Amino acid sequence: MRLPRNYTIRGRRLAALRFLHRLFDVMVLAAILALIALFYMCEYGRFTVHRHPDILILPESSVIAASDGTPLREIPLPGSGYRLTAKLQEMPELLIKTIIAVEDRRFYDHDGLDYKGILRAVVNNSARMRLSEGGSSITQQLARNLYLNRDRTLFRKLNEAAIAVAMEKRLSKNEILELYLNEIYMGRGEYGVKSAAERYFGVSELRRLEIWQIAILAGIPKGPSVYNPVDNAKRSLDRRRLVLGVMRRDGLITDSEMREAARRKYEPPGEAESGPSAVSYMEASLREASRVTGISANELRTGGYLIETAMNKGAQSALEKAFSRKELFPPDGKSSKAEAAMVIMNHHNGEIVAMMGGRSPREGDLNRAVLDARQPGSAFKPIIVYGPALESGRFTPDSVLPDRPYAYGSYRPENINNAYAGKLTMSAALRKSANAPAVWLLRQTGLAYARQFASKLGIELTDEDNNLSIALGGLHKGVSPLKMAQAYSVFASGGNYREAYTVRRITDRHGILLYEHVPAASRVISTRTVGEMTAMLRTVVQEGTGIKARMNRPVAGKTGTTELDLPGTDRKANRDIWFVGYTPEWTAAVWMGFDRTDRDNYMTTGSGAAAALFARVMEPALRQARR
Template sequence: MSQYGKLMLDRYPEKMILPESSVIMASDGTVLRRIPLPETGYRIKAGLGEMPQLLIDTFIAVEDRRFYSHKGLDYQGIARALVNNTVRMGVSEGGSSITQQLARGLYLNRGQNLLRKLNEASIALTLEKQLSKDEILQLYLNQIYMGQGQYGVKSAAERYFGITDMKHLEIGQIATLAAIPKGPSIYNPVDNLELSAGRRDLVLRIMQQHKLITTEQMRAAMKGPYIPPVKDKTEIVGASYMDAAIKEAMRQTGLSRKELCAGGYTLVTGMNIEAQRAMERAFSQEEAFPPDGKNQRAEAAMVIMDQRNGEVAALLGGRNPSTGGLNRAVTPSRQPGSALKPIIDYGPALESGKYTPDSLLPDIKTTYGSYSPANLNGVYRGQVSMRVALQQSINAPAVWLLKQVGVSYARGFAVRLGMELAAEDNHLAIALGGLHSGVSPLMMAQAYTVFANGGILNKAYLVRSIRNSQNQVVYSHVAAPQQAISVRTAADMTAMLRQAVSEGTGRRARMDVTVAGKTGTTQLDLPGVPGKANRDLWFVGYTPRWTAAVWMGFDHSDPDNYMTAGSGFAAAMFSKVLSML
């Protein structure tokens, strides 16, 4: 009889390893999300030692009082069920032992035909040969479905009572949990409080009959009302952040998404809850965005980093981000416009040692082969200092400067800031932010952290550490700061970028603290569209503590959907969010 059971256990050994919901946490320990299992439920595993003995004894008394004496099949229970089923002319009562229930839950469906019952019995007998009684019981108490999408007693204790340490469960709560397996959808206290209380009282009587509790304890527990856990009214934050963190965790560990999400891992991220909430509050304000298009909503994305260590404090991939949705904050598909000038023009020039912020640059209409860049307002001053050229975002001096330092040198400088451009970007048009594929707000924020941090690059990261279900650290971020550019270059760039905010194009980013930063705008440049139509709006900047990048635009710009506003909207969003921190 046990041959079928041995075959099933040998063929599907993975069934014995119960999937467990992984957890994503913010930097302060706040649980951001408990990831649902493939069966769209939640499980938190626990050892028998974490469970109160009264809970263990109660489940045995209710579900299988002869559990420790039989070898997988409770023949007395089966005989009783056969008599009752014969009277009822059908197969309705199982008489199943805990081991049989475990066998069914792990390997079979919930059908009631005779073949399934025989297979269940075969698997149960094999389980008893391969596992100890305590191992079977522990598996059962972790595997069993407890209603409301909860698998296992620990998950149920947290869901129904808000209790994470099961040793704190009271008698009435234990009875309520033990009442659920008979009918998880009708005997849990959330779906049906009256039926739950009735069956709880039945369990309390069984507990008293087995001398697990006294009569006084039974009566007191019967009078106890169900008190649901206090729900955290704080809104769930960070869908975009958590998506990006999971992808980073997959890269760092080599685990698949399924393994990572259902392996009981704890991902501790660098999310600063206050920064994330500030960003999401600002993004909820309609007036903070440019006008919508004819059939598209104006979109946006933002990233905040701690320039001292590279930690991503907050990230938002859209105005209404959803789990698994488009994450614009990390998708490198946007043209940065003039926000790239510090990275590809002025930074490399300063680093070369041949130029200073006061160096005079030609501001004249110049053609470079087939490339003929123009100043946006058509005005040419003849000559301007580097700091004025950056402050006013003048195009001609920027292109000339890139020509002087060399495209190859400038691209190498960008790499030192963590930004590697595509091979197709080997031309002068990158001086004004014209790239083959584009950049993401995360890439832009990381590059500017180098200016903010004295020339030191700390690569951007979201995941601080990952622990497995045994609380062992399987990954921990290791800081690897690099002096990417000189301290002098970083200081000079910061001084110029501060002036760009205080007196130049970034005025709307001004705050009570000192801000350095740069706007960026890319034109739509389509036939039949006004010349002032824009595609991408940017502001990238930093305060003494935070570096942030803001992008605004449409997912698909076309003659019906384009930006009629300028980058001041992005600068204002920067100020709005960081002013809350």
């Protein structure tokens, strides 16, 4: 049956009306969704940037420098790599314009979003049916790198756009550009154009970059792992040609400059002369820097600080070279390696010129040079026995002391091998390292007076140390090589106490001085005591237990040994062996032993090994320091 013509027309009109109603509903819904998205973008971006202002302060690798100002180490950023920042004014205009031309030509014209670039990316992505292009502006790239991950999702892109718009409202274009050029990853663990220029060209001053180098740098952000010149020379060369074409197209360079830059052959910079690793020294310097500034160690590592130390590169190199020679150390135990530590100090100003906290120290390892955990044995006698006795005025190096077995209540000190002379002068007792005269002399001088004397040399003893066994270096807590060197430095310096230190000065990333060590000396013992003690300690090296420390110059010092005294072990087995001594220039302390001494791991040699190491280090160290 045929419907009336007017009925058909009405049906079509009703269908069209329904379609229009639905279209209107869709448009309203789309408008609402668009408003919601716009509101989300505004609020999310503003909230994110406002809530995390610290993110806009880029972490920067701090630098630790030696006493001559040369960098020892650029500290890596946690979990990433290295970054050195530069102000926009430090960068050549050609570098800035080239990166803008390659990465975001309309950077100064948009508000964070390059709509033409986004439209182009949408068209290309639609044609390829996948997210292959992002159309991200420099601001968006910075937003993603600072706040987001690299997931290729629409939601991440929405967040990226929101943050980019918020950043444009908060920061100027130049501030955004400076952040970008310092933040961008440039391959091989380098962040920012300054780090990349140093890594790839050996150029530390950005304004010295040449056109061909600028072209290489500007081409890297597109693909840091494939376009850096070290990992892929051919692809980097192809990318350089493309960037040079962009530079010529935009009138940044001339034809002749483009051809000349294209001809230049890339050669990686020569490896810097290998200097000392100085792991223990740098760890100690960071701890000291944190203590004197109140800045956390983590912030000191990532805040772009310059920490200038007192480390003498020649001395440190000599120390590390000696520590690498196995024949200079006692035999290893059955299950552990024989360890050692050494500190060299300039007693004229308190500077620690070299330090090793172990034979093969690595970052984070135990630093045995600064750990108060070892018994000093007879090396403690000048500090707690003979120094106080001389300072009291009651005794001289020629004073005669009894050398025979004697019991002090339940304490019965014995000489090595139970050999006694009956009587010895103070000088002879020190030279022979006899125990009986030392304990007798400490009792005569008095524990309180002796402990007070030791404190003047920087060694504070505990109440548990208030007994005569400290005459032989039997301490409750123990001491470190650093503290032993500090104490002997008072004898070496004419009776003046100077606090040992590693850090000379600290400046922040802007070059502002935050800390500078001001050397201070205070006289704590008399010159008479110093002269007499030094004369006695020289005889120890010339004729006594420290003979292996002899050098081609005056040396004063004392050995120290602590016995193992474990059932079932050799009576001559030792826990710790020491030598602490000084030349006219420097004071040093050497310790050798095992981290955990037991029946399977103990010293089978005497303190002569420590004395010999002292000489093997100090002779070349002093020779190199004088160059």
